[in-house]
Amino acid sequence: MSDTPKKLSTDAYKGVRDFFPVDMAVQRHIFNIWETTSKKYGYEEYGASVLEPADLYRAKTGEEIINEQTYSFIDRGDREVTLRPEMTPTLARMVAARKRELTFPLRWYSIPNLFRYEQPQRGRVREHWQLNVDIFGVESLAAEIEVISMAYDITRAYGLKDTDFEIRLNSRRLMHYVTADVFNLDEHQSHTISKLIDKKDKVKADWFEAAAMEILGDNTPKFLTLLNSKNFEEFTTNLPQTAEEHKGLSEVRQVIAGLEKLGITNTRFDQTLMRGFDYYTGIVFEVFDLNPANRRAVLGGGRYDDLLSLFGNEKVTAVGFGAGDVTARDLMETYNALPAAPSSADIMICVVGEHNIPYALDVAQKIREKGQRIAVDLSIKKLGDQISHANKRGIPKIIVIGDEEVSTGKLKTKDLKTGEEQELIG
RNA sequence: GUGCCUAUGGUGUAAUGGUUAGCACUCGGCUCUGUGAAAGCCGCAGCAUGGGUUCGAAUCCCAUUAGGCACCCCA
Numbered sequence: 001m002s003d004t005p006k007k008l009s010t011d012a013y014k015g016v017r018d019f020f021p022v023d024m025a026v027q028r029h030i031f032n033i034w035e036t037t038s039k040k041y042g043y044e045e046y047g048a049s050v051l052e053p054a055d056l057y058r059a060k061t062g063e064e065i066i067n068e069q070t071y072s073f074i075d076r077g078d079r080e081v082t083l084r085p086e087m088t089p090t091l092a093r094m095v096a097a098r099k100r101e102l103t104f105p106l107r108w109y110s111i112p113n114l115f116r117y118e119q120p121q122r123g124r125v126r127e128h129w130q131l132n133v134d135i136f137g138v139e140s141l142a143a144e145i146e147v148i149s150m151a152y153d154i155t156r157a158y159g160l161k162d163t164d165f166e167i168r169l170n171s172r173r174l175m176h177y178v179t180a181d182v183f184n185l186d187e188h189q190s191h192t193i194s195k196l197i198d199k200k201d202k203v204k205a206d207w208f209e210a211a212a213m214e215i216l217g218d219n220t221p222k223f224l225t226l227l228n229s230k231n232f233e234e235f236t237t238n239l240p241q242t243a244e245e246h247k248g249l250s251e252v253r254q255v256i257a258g259l260e261k262l263g264i265t266n267t268r269f270d271q272t273l274m275r276g277f278d279y280y281t282g283i284v285f286e287v288f289d290l291n292p293a294n295r296r297a298v299l300g301g302g303r304y305d306d307l308l309s310l311f312g313n314e315k316v317t318a319v320g321f322g323a324g325d326v327t328a329r330d331l332m333e334t335y336n337a338l339p340a341a342p343s344s345a346d347i348m349i350c351v352v353g354e355h356n357i358p359y360a361l362d363v364a365q366k367i368r369e370k371g372q373r374i375a376v377d378l379s380i381k382k383l384g385d386q387i388s389h390a391n392k393r394g395i396p397k398i399i400v401i402g403d404e405e406v407s408t409g410k411l412k413t414k415d416l417k418t419g420e421e422q423e424l425i426g
Numbered sequence: 427g428u429g430c431c432u433a434u435g436g437u438g439u440a441a442u443g444g445u446u447a448g449c450a451c452u453c454g455g456c457u458c459u460g461u462g463a464a465a466g467c468c469g470c471a472g473c474a475u476g477g478g479u480u481c482g483a484a485u486c487c488c489a490u491u492a493g494g495c496a497c498c499c500c501a
Contacts, residue, residue: 010436011492069499086501114501119427121495130501276500322501352460387462402460416462 015118015126022341027129029339030328031111033157034131038109041150043133046108048090050115054080056089071115083115087132088279088307088320095136096311104137104316123296123326133301134320141251143319144283144303145258151299151321152264155287158298158328159337165298168270168286169255172302174248175274182240183223189215191278198274200227232256232269255283279304285321293334299323341394345375347413348390352402354380360401363411391416399424 012018019027038045054072071083084090087110095102110132120126133150135143148167155165175197179190193215200208213220229235236249243249256267275284284302289295301321308316332338347367351360357378364374375395377386383400390398397413405411411424 009492014493069501084501088501116501118499119497120493121497124500128501324501350461382458383460384458384462389462391462398461400461404460414461419462 013126015120017125017127021344025341026329026332026338027325030325030332031129033154033328034109034111034323037150037153037157038131038133040153041107041146043107043109046091046094046110047112048084048087048094048110050083050113051081052084052090054082056093057082057085069116069118071117084112085114085116087112087114087130087322088134088277088304091132091134091320092307093311095316096308096313099308099313099316105143106134106136108136109133123330125326129325131299131323132320133322134318136316136318138319139317141254141258141283143317144251144255144285145262147301147319147321148255148259148285149262149264151285151287151301151323152259154323155298158331159335160289160331162266164291164335165266165287165289167259167264167267168273168288169252169267170270170273170284171248171252171282172274172280172284173282174246174252175271177243177246177248178226178239182243183216183219185215194274197227197272198276200272227271229271235269235271251283275300275302277304279307281305283319289331291334294331296327298327298331343394343396345373345393345395347372347374347397347399348386348393348395349374349376349399349401350383350386350390351377351380352383352400356401356403356406359406363399363401387416 017023035045054070057070070085073081075081090112091108091110095106111129112132113127113129115127117126118124131154133147135147148169152167156162175194176190179185179193180187183193185193193212196208196211196215209220209224212223216223226235226238229238232252236243239249252269256269259265259267273284273286275286280302282303282305284300286297286300289298299321301319303317303319305315305317307318308314349360349364351357357376360376364376367374377389379386379389381389383402387398396417397415399411399413401411412421413424414421
């Protein structure tokens with residue numbers, strides 16, 4: 001320590017947020033949407049520690065890159081520990097651990113905070129909260145339809161209309177068929193081209209074409225035609241005849257039809273939608289905001305049938321998605337759908353004279369027993385100041401307690417909006 | 427990790443290289459010691475840090491630090 005002590009900064013650590021009451025109100029609102037939707041569909045809540053052994057994430061990707069984007073450290077017992085960057089591996093670990101005891105289908109949700117070590121920028125921070133919804137043990141497309149329907153409900157609850165967003169769908173199975181069977185690529189090439197497809201809308205057309213050429217050669221024009229198909233029908237006709245009965249095509253068709261039966265019609269097949277994770281095996285989807293100010297995915301997920309094999313278990317089929325709080329908040333801001341801050345109490349007791357505080361506390365306690373939220377102003381300021389303080393906090397009613405009230409035992413509530421006074425009974 | 431931009435009271439902002447660094451909100455006090463939403467008055471509090479140019483720097487230059495945005499990467 002130097003002799004000129006440096007003041008501590010009041011800033012939060014880079015990339016993480018403080019939640020002041022006004023922010024917490026928004027966060028609560030988002031969590032409530034997530035929770036009520038999950039519960040409405042019969043999902044059970046689970047949770048886990050933010051700490052996981054680093055191996056859990058290494059096993060999944062087999063790449064060192066993951067390490068550079070996680071918070072990892074060595075504990076005192078020489079174990080390598082990571083702050084979870086996503087919830088799915090933890091979930092897979094938990095389900096695998098109790099696979100024999102659990103009754104499938106399993107419907108689980110959680111709202112974990114997740115960490116990643118990255119440069120913060122708009123929509124991306126180092127700690128965020130994410131709803132994770134997963135259904136295990138349902139092989140049929142009913143699982144996809146249910147989960148996408150939840151995603152739809154959540155997006156509507158954010159305050160968006162059907163015309164504000166669309167649900168983009170694709171099938172990993174279909175795309176694998178395209179790369180492996182239609183274009184005869186090996187696994188490695190398929191993987192590379194998949195990553196490329198994912199980038200299509202972000203890079204220049206000629207750059208994309210050149211990159212595709214390196215892998216596909218003469219087939220590139222055919223490939224580009226396919227990727228540029230305007231809709232599902234056109235995409236289908238650009239495929240060989242034999243593709244018609246391929247499962248990848250029919251599953252896209254069925255999910256779209258299934259959602260339509262539920263009244264969800266703003267779906268769109270998108271052959272360029274891949275999603276980052278390698279573990280997806282079937283349908284993948286994203287809710288995409290069409291507002292020109294945003295134009296980005298607000299949530300996404302898909303089917304991953306093989307993840308539990310990491311733990312040596314036999315297959316358990318799974319479909320799930322994740323939705324982040326940062327995008328939800330940004331979305332509500334652009335759509336002007338942020339909730340009004342709730343008041344902290346129904347009634348404030350203003351106390352005139354310090355000696356009357358014990359009496360006021362007693363009154364407050366009795367009213368609380370009836371289920372009202374009540375706070376006592378302990379400031380001993382002038383009455384006018386106390387009232388104006390209650391008003392500023394959005395507390396709708398006050399009770400004044402001073403010598404007069406204590407001696408008569410008669411209390412009145414006053415409505416700060418209307419000015420009306422009412423005798424308090426009991 | 428790379429590039430671009432930014433940095434003035436707690437917050438939001440103003441100031442042709444020369445002002446006592448201005449304004450609004452917030453906060454504290456008063457007009458007004460048992461009834462608030464108004465108005466007015468008073469007060470607290472600031473040029474991110476370190477160098478340089480200059481008679482003179484909030485202002486120009488450099489570095490550092492911090493933040494934002496974009497790239498990279500992508501839960």
